[in-house]
Amino acid sequence: MATEALPPLAEPFADRRQQRTADELGIWLYMATEIMMFGALFLGLALYRVTWPAATAEASRHLLKWIGAANTAVLLTSSLTMALAVLAARADRQGRCVLLLLATAALGLAFLGIKAYEYHDEYTQGLMPFAGPGFPLQERGTELFFDLYYLGTGLHALHLAVGIVLVGGLALRLLVDRALLPDRAVTVAVIGIFWHLIDIVWIFLFPVLYLVAR
Amino acid sequence: MTRSETFTFVAVYLALLVLLAATTAASFVDLGVWNAVVNLGIAALKAGLVAWFFMELRRAAALVRLAAVAGLFWLVLLFGLGFADFLTRTRFPS
Numbered sequence: 001m002a003t004e005a006l007p008p009l010a011e012p013f014a015d016r017r018q019q020r021t022a023d024e025l026g027i028w029l030y031m032a033t034e035i036m037m038f039g040a041l042f043l044g045l046a047l048y049r050v051t052w053p054a055a056t057a058e059a060s061r062h063l064l065k066w067i068g069a070a071n072t073a074v075l076l077t078s079s080l081t082m083a084l085a086v087l088a089a090r091a092d093r094q095g096r097c098v099l100l101l102l103a104t105a106a107l108g109l110a111f112l113g114i115k116a117y118e119y120h121d122e123y124t125q126g127l128m129p130f131a132g133p134g135f136p137l138q139e140r141g142t143e144l145f146f147d148l149y150y151l152g153t154g155l156h157a158l159h160l161a162v163g164i165v166l167v168g169g170l171a172l173r174l175l176v177d178r179a180l181l182p183d184r185a186v187t188v189a190v191i192g193i194f195w196h197l198i199d200i201v202w203i204f205l206f207p208v209l210y211l212v213a214r
Numbered sequence: 215m216t217r218s219e220t221f222t223f224v225a226v227y228l229a230l231l232v233l234l235a236a237t238t239a240a241s242f243v244d245l246g247v248w249n250a251v252v253n254l255g256i257a258a259l260k261a262g263l264v265a266w267f268f269m270e271l272r273r274a275a276a277l278v279r280l281a282a283v284a285g286l287f288w289l290v291l292l293f294g295l296g297f298a299d300f301l302t303r304t305r306f307p308s
Contacts, residue, residue: 021275028278032285039289043296050300069238073231080227083268087219189270196269200261207253211241 020186027190031197034159038201041152045208048141048148055141060212062127062137063149064118068210071114072202078107079199082167086192089185094178097188101171104195108164115157122146152205159198166191226267233260 013019049056085100119128126133127146135143170191174180180187237256245252266272271279 021277024274024278025281028274028281032281032288035285036288036292039285039292043292046293047296047300065238065241069234072234076227076230076234079230079264079268080223083223084220086270087223193269196264199268200264203260203264204254204257207237207241207257211237211249211253214242214244 023186023190024193027193031193034197034201038155041148041155042204042208045148045152048144049208049212052141052144055139056145057213058137058139059142059145059149060209062122062125063210064121065210067114067118068206071111072206074107074111074114075199075202078104078111079196081107082192082195086185086189089181089188092182094174094181097181098171098174101167101174101188105164105168105171108160108167112157112160112164115153149209152209156198156201156205159201163191163195163198167195223267226263230260230263233263 009016010019013022081100081103085097085104088097088100122128123132126136129135129143129147129150137143170188233256237253240252240256241249243249265282269282271282274282
């Protein structure tokens with residue numbers, strides 16, 4: 001890296017390297033708690049699948065596999081633009097960084113839009129709990145799959161919405177205050193780590209929910 | 215921002231898309247229990263690529279990597295103890 005910029009040294013730190021490690025350690029500790037929270041959800045899904053194998057396959061067949069795959073591609077693309085935004089921030093390429101952050105937020109919004117279309121489709125089929133027409137599937141245990149599906153994808157969508165606000169807000173802040181980079185490049189990097197974790201959660205949700213049946 | 219770093223990220227992104235295509239394609243073929251193994255294996259590989267390159271664990275200090283692995287470690291305990299019960303019940307009926 002040509003210009004490895006670091007933020008100004010703050011009070012308790014001995015040197016800048018230590019300060020940067022502290023910033024990264026902070027966000028990774030938060031990510032560890034996120035991994036544990038989503039981990040409990042994935043354990044629930046796994047135990048459900050072991051207990052109700054036929055119901056899992058039958059219920060999963062009613063999800064829109066191609067749309068799920070397309071949405072995965074959207075989120076992977078947003079991770080690329082986010083990673084490139086961090087590089088641009090460190091290189092003090094303000095305009096490029098803002099554009100990449102806005103692209104990241106827009107791709108996040110596209111994901112939520114596609115997810116909303118899926119939810120609507122499931123609503124009209126009666127697959128959504130507490131809403132729409134009666135539940136159509138006869139197989140025992142299929143309703144529980146959709147409860148877990150809405151819990152998992154809903155919690156993920158909530159995180160993504162927070163990520164969109166963070167990334168979009170950061171882009172606006174960089175537009176207003178042009179003096180922030182490259183000193184505060186670490187802010188872009190830290191928000192990026194949060195964004196990539198949301199991507200990783202979806203990377204696992206996709207096969208576990210959509211790819212169970214043929 | 216060097217050209218080689220941009221190139222690395224784009225290459226990782228293309229690899230992720232190839233893996234996504236592979237896992238989706240594999241889901242249309244009946245492989246028995248291997249469907250789950252392939253899908254979850256590919257997911258783990260994708261997550262590893264994202265964590266190592268995009269989340270910059272390849273450049274992080276040892277302490278930061280340790281914090282990242284800590285979350286994973288508790289996950290192993292959660293799944294290990296959770297499955298110790300559920301996966302052994304049919305083999306040893308009460």
